[in-house]
Amino acid sequence: MLVFSLRAVNKICVKDNNTGWRVLRGLIIFFVLGYTGVFYYLCKQSDLAISDVIFCIIMFSGGGFVVLVTRLSLMSLLKVEKLVINERSNALHDSLTGLPNRQYLMNSLSHHVDVGLPFSLLLIDLNRFKQVNDALGHYYGDLLLIEVGKSVSEHLPDDATLFRLGGDEFAVIVTQVELAQVQHTINAIHQALEKAFCIESYDLLVGASVGLSHYPSYASEIGQLLQQADIAMYSSKKLATLYTTYDHSLETNAAEKVNISALLKRAIEQQEFELWYQPIINLRDNSLYGVEALIRWPRPDGSYTPPSVFINIAEQTTLINQITGWVMQQVAKDVEHFESLGLSLCIHLNLSAKDLQDPTLINKSVSLVNGNHSSQKIMFEITESAMMTNVAQAKDAMTQITAAGGAFSIDDFGTGFSSLELLRDLPVTQIKIDGSFINSIHHSDADLAIVKSVIFLSQHLNCNVVAEGVENSETATLLASLGCDLAQGYYYSKPMPMSSFAHYIQVQQSMSTAV
Secondary structure, eight states: OHHHHHHHHHHHHHHOOOHHHHHHHHHHHHHHHHHHHHHHHHHHOSSOOHHHHHHHHHHHHHHHHHHHHHHHHHHHHHHHHHHHHHHHHHHHBOTTTOOBOHHHHHHHHHHHHHHTOOEEEEEEEEESHHHHHHHHOHHHHHHHHHHHHHHHHHHSOTTEEEEEEETTEEEEEESOOOHHHHHHHHHHHHHHHSSOEEETTEEEOOEEEEEEEEETTTOSSHHHHHHHHHHHHHHHHHHTOSEEEOOHHHHHHHHHHHHHHHHHHHHHHHTOOEEEEEEEEETTTTEEEEEEEEEEEEOTTSOEEOHHHHHHHHHTSTHHHHHHHHHHHHHHHHHHHHHHTTOOOEEEEEOOHHHHTOHHHHHHHHHHHHTOOSSOEEEEEEEHHHHHHSHHHHHHHHHHHHHTTOEEEEEEETSSOOOHHHHHHSOOOEEEEOHHHHTTTTTOHHHHHHHHHHHHHHHHTTOEEEEOOOOSHHHHHHHHHHTOOEEOSTTTOOOEEHHHHHHHHHHHHHHHHHO
């Protein structure tokens, strides 16, 4: 029995260098020799006394005790070793997909840098995943991530390793820097995502935006490499390309965004903005139905920073909430000017996704509507994508504002994640067709069909329709014949400051009198 315990102790000594186990091994060897001598002595005796038998039982029971203790110790060590291995594995692998995680990526990057061999880093962000997650819930989103991880892993070549960083972000280390080899890996990623994933009863389609950087030709440090790939990835998402390779111009753009953010913060503090208004016309009688409030940011040289530039940057921070708050304050003041001109208008304001998530701004919206004792109505415009950011939260905010007397219009309809369910369930009373469809209805049968369908759908949902981007009389006439209610665009008027609006009204009234 002691020989069996010796095997167990040898295994323990291999796994644990503690001196005590080595001493125990020496004692067991000594006991084995002693037991052998005792056994030999007893065998030589012709007549065994009862005391000799009891002594043998005690001796061999002690041997059994040693065997039991050593085997249990070995089992405990093996169990602890297994737990440690599992803990290490869990610490380095994503619990949802089983893929190597961010920590594993950092360890791998450190190893590659230490070895000194060149390699490429791809950062991947899934397109349309957020819409799926918000529309169907995290349960389906998690199942989709699992299937995406499996599919991409199966399609990757042997020289590439996939990691999940968290959310819908993944990374791939490619032990190649030749463009052809890296492009092969990128193509494999897109091939893995080109077919819809069947998640229970849903066929879900996602794409990928990929950012690429190289070590050491582009970056010599891990942090710099990750930053470059991240900048390239967001550029790929913005430009809707299959992938974007990092270059210094992208970083210049990022630095410019930081600069604009700083200037934007100062502009908010010093109230450098102006609020302009663009008329919205009733197509039934060409009368003035309302205006859309549009923010303008003047530069010192007299020009204006395009809203498409600073609004996008503001929406990435909480600055957009402060800008929207300023617009509401200005509209509350300008309502009195419209009233003094004898106008009864519907004033349109734009809300972003972050605005609907800000309780303070929701309260300001309610206060704006409640505090409006004039004949002017308040309409809040919100895009489809903004509603899809958090449907439940958007619905709650919209319901509060509607209950106070406000109304909602879906802006740029047709350019986002359109959902008929949203039109049915959310308190929407108006749909604005994006100008990209309006501009081409004379020569695009597809766009004409889309416009007709939206008008038909809106009429049956008791929503009126606004056509954006109307630039000529032919388009206005066609829209009126299709049953479109309202129109907005340069054909009627460009946006103008409040100081110019009185003159605009005089011109319109004189034209009506002349007719």
